[in-house]
Amino acid sequence: MSLLSQSVVLLASAVIAVPLLKHFGLASVLGYLAAGVAIGPWGLGLIGDPSAILHATEFGVVLLLFIIGLELQPSRLWVLRRAVFGLGGAQVLLTSTALALIGWLLGLDTTAAIVAGLALSLSSTAFVLQMLAEKNQLTSRHGRDGFAVLLFQDLAVIPLLAILPLLSPATSAVSRPSAWVSIGAVLAVVVGGRYLLRPAFALVARAKSHEIFVMATLLLVMAMAWGMEAAGLSMSLGAFLAGVLLADSEYRHELEANIEPFKGVLLGLFFVAVGMAANLGLLRAQPLVVLGLALGLMLLKALLLYLIGRVVGLDGPAGRRLAIYLAQGGEFAFVLLAVAVSQQLLDTPTAELLTMTVTLSMALTPLFVSVHERWIAPKLERKPPREFDQIEAEQHRVIIAGFGRFGQIVARVLRTRKIAVTVLEANPEQVDFVRRFGSRVYYGDASRVELLRAAGADKAEVLVLAIDEVEASIKAAETARRHFPQLKIYARARNRFHYYRLRDLGVDVVTRETFAASLELAGDVLAGLGSSRAIVDETLTAFRQHDEALLERQYAVHHDETQLLQTARDAMAELEALFESDSHSEVKTQPTSPPN
Known part of the structure; x- marks a missing residue:
């Protein structure tokens, strides 16, 4: 199949599947995954090599991390520092440690268990924020704390993507960059970006050409990604640093608007490719194993989130909602698992099993949220009706x-x-x-x-x-x-x-x-x-x-x-x-x- 015909199939599957699943109240990520399953080897078989598509669409993740960097204004992060680094840090640390220990007890080697635990500790930012917004709960206590946890998870992805290549046995001691090279590359990006990026974009803006500004934005992201990759680090790290350096600039909103369409398309196609690569044979051959892993993952994450929430002062209802909303695996788990396989830190069967576990946990989350809101919460949160006030004997006109x-x-x-x-x-x-x-x-x-x-x-x-x-x-x-x-x-x-x-x-x-x-x-x-x-x-x-x-x-x-x-x-x-x-x-x- 030619590149053009593959592109038509990919785009058509996404355009059909995503609106269809959103009509039933499911998240866009599930729509992309379903589209990939439908056209992949386990579906209609329209595209036979999902790995090539997966590699080509990974740049969508790079663009996503650039936008995360743009939105990470230091002043905003400082205001949220306690919730982000306290609550979010505790969640990632405790959850990844518990999951890594379970993976090690189930037979994974130490490195693979740690990578799997870190990947599964992450929740779905897009998924959770969409559900909270639909229920008008973003400003509630559990909504704000949930956002803080998700923000820390997004930040944690950056060093994880940078560290995984350094842990890879596929990288020889000769080709592996030294710590000084890595530090020097990051410092070069930070210092050069701080003093060169704003003047460069000011020069581009004087041309008053929207097309040139878009090209300059893409050039920035690609150059930063290429520079980090050349230094032996993650492409995503370079894009993220570029975004952070421009977070307080006057060009932030223009940059975000320029990148958003490319990010949305490529990231969506990345999830389509993940769906294509999902091994549905595992679900058919071992349905109880996959379902058990998904339910076990959600139960463990929910329990730890509830306990952490109560420690930081959440009441019972807010703690339960925080636990239920963030109990699933997330889209960044797909990214980390794909990188771990490419770096030979995880074998393909284990990564496929974990991918199916994350996918199933995401599909089950709306069901659990609905059950909680309709059946559990009304019983546990029932309060006696408040008596009307006794009005004083006052005669007013x-x-x-x-x-x-x-x-x-x-x-x-x-x-x-x-x-x-x-x-x-x-x-x-x-x-x-x-x-x-x-x-x-x-x-x-x-x-x-x-x-x-x-x-x-x-x-x-x-x-x-x-x-x-x-x-x-x-x-x-x-x-x-x-x-x-x-x-x-x-x-x-x-x-x-x-x-x-x-x-x-x-x-x-x-x-x-x-x-x-x-x-x-x-x-x-x-x-x-x-x-x-x-x-x-x-x-x-x-x-x-x-x-x-x-x-x-x-x-x-x-x-x-x-x-x-x-x-x-x-x-x-x-x-x-x-x-x-x-x-x-x-x-x-x-x-x-x-x-x-």
Whole structure:
């Protein structure tokens, strides 16, 4: 098969497999691995030599480490130093030691056991961060600590890739570089990069050619990788150092944007090649062995992560989630295992077995996370419902239900006029947060008639409904209108349909939360484009009057979708005609220029 046809097959398999697996909630890495399995020797057999593809796509790993270096700003690393080097260092050290000991007891020689332990101690950065982001847990305690562990693992890959060639029995004593040569090469890169890279990129930037800047970026990465390889060190180490040297430069974002497409494609194809090289015969011949190794790996890593997390202060739920999310093997395990085989530190059958173990552990992780969130966490983390607050016997003229962004502004304005308010909020976290700033807020559900009565609704004059959730707002309005008809209700509407439902309940005044702010911003835009203040005010006034009239017309027919849509179309045509007639009248009244 020609190079062009192989490229077509590789790209087509990735384009089909990755979106398909992501549709089912699985990570992109698994999609690439599945694509490789499908077209490799154990699948359709479309490409018969995965080793050649694997070698050609290893440059994607080099580009990945360059981007990791770019993102590793020293100031950011210093802020995270305790979590990164404390928690992350403890995880890699303890996990790799335990796994190496197990490998040695199972018959591996010392070097092979250490390499296997280090490779299996790493988790999948792309995999874990994607799952945390999808569940909005990146900013949680276990999300932040998980990120710190992953960052240390990424950093640990650099020296590991540099050390493996030095340990290789395939490298003779004559060809193996001395420690002084290695140190000299690294110092040359650091010193030369520090004083030459920025001036060089400043010179390239003056050309104002995007293509030349992209070429210069690729040249930098390839030259650094080639220099490290020539010194007998890892190509990835040179790329990483280049990224670190430019992490605080003004060109960092441009460099990252230039490299990202090449990195993404080559790294994806690298994982496709790993999938092609995966020996599925092992899974078919020894399914219990492979499954047992995968489950054993995940159990050991999860146990150690949980214990380390509890030591550094994580509570039970956060410790469990940290353990479950990071229990799998990672993409860098494929890289280290491939390098270990090429350097004769691991034999091919052992590397293939470990590759299958890592792949299966990654495939099982979403299942375990789902089981934990659906079945285990609700039982272990069940808390008794918090009792609503006892409201003091205070009679205030105004009750505000909902103390988020909207309700807080209303309350602050009223307090400037010495108007006391009783505030109700149904989110206990929001109540606790606001109380820390000295505001008196009561925890309770404003749709409960007993709570409204305790808040003085039978004596109050005004109820302000500033509740975020539409259904909760409607329920509170129904309760207040039914049991306290003397209350004048002022309500916030999230959208037009919320407005209609509040009007149906007889709410006195309904304000659309974004309408006034949107009009104000539109006026600023018009002024910025050169319109006079008079034109801006006239335009906004006309639009406000027209939209409020339209809202009333639509409210009358909002139960009939056909009439509602026709009303909207008619109103837009009327508005355009209105502004068009105003524009013609302005042109007619402007003085004409004298003839030449």
